[in-house]
Amino acid sequence: MKLRGAVGCLMLMIGCSLLSIAQATMARATAPTEGGAPPPPLKVALSGKALQKFDQARSLALQYLAGKRCSTFLGGHGIATKDVAKALSSQQPQDGTASSISFAAAGIANVNLDPHSGDAIQTVFNNPAYLTMAVSQPRGAETYYNPLLLTRKVSYPYSNAVSVIHEALHNLTGDSDVALAQELGYNGFEPLGANVYLNDTLKKYCDSKR
Numbered sequence: 001m002k003l004r005g006a007v008g009c010l011m012l013m014i015g016c017s018l019l020s021i022a023q024a025t026m027a028r029a030t031a032p033t034e035g036g037a038p039p040p041p042l043k044v045a046l047s048g049k050a051l052q053k054f055d056q057a058r059s060l061a062l063q064y065l066a067g068k069r070c071s072t073f074l075g076g077h078g079i080a081t082k083d084v085a086k087a088l089s090s091q092q093p094q095d096g097t098a099s100s101i102s103f104a105a106a107g108i109a110n111v112n113l114d115p116h117s118g119d120a121i122q123t124v125f126n127n128p129a130y131l132t133m134a135v136s137q138p139r140g141a142e143t144y145y146n147p148l149l150l151t152r153k154v155s156y157p158y159s160n161a162v163s164v165i166h167e168a169l170h171n172l173t174g175d176s177d178v179a180l181a182q183e184l185g186y187n188g189f190e191p192l193g194a195n196v197y198l199n200d201t202l203k204k205y206c207d208s209k210r
């Protein structure tokens, strides 16, 4: 440990002193006050009423994806609804407000590029400054939902079916809102605008059995 620290210092003085500060802070933060280790970061599955609402939304969404209007539209933009349905069927819904696992550990952030990759997922759900509805694992099966969205305790202009299809698109393609929206005709580069465009488009084409 000491030797490794010394080698680190030789290699990068600044990095070494930052590392020491980080270690000191960490030692203080994790020092047991009542004995025992801090609780491990948790991934908490969606449950109760929110899970019930999710299941209802998923079964409706699967019918919508099988409809002619939705499959023709998405298919015309290079997205096979059969694949979206498959991603949605295997989606594992998690409780975003209760999950303390980090974005990096959940396979959502790029560990090297994203300065927030170490943040707990629940921070973006429980911070009133944001109104995070869902966060999905790109090219993976897990999606973290805001239970208040699914139980309609917050005002939101899109149906749960639209939301679960939206998230299944992230699971399937690994693409951002901007990339997905552009694929469906959006001309901008702005995340919020792309999010609205994507949801409006899904609402128009994939929010009914037609």
Ligand SMILES: [Zn+2]
Pocket: 166, 170, 176, 177, 195
């Ligand atoms: Zn999105």
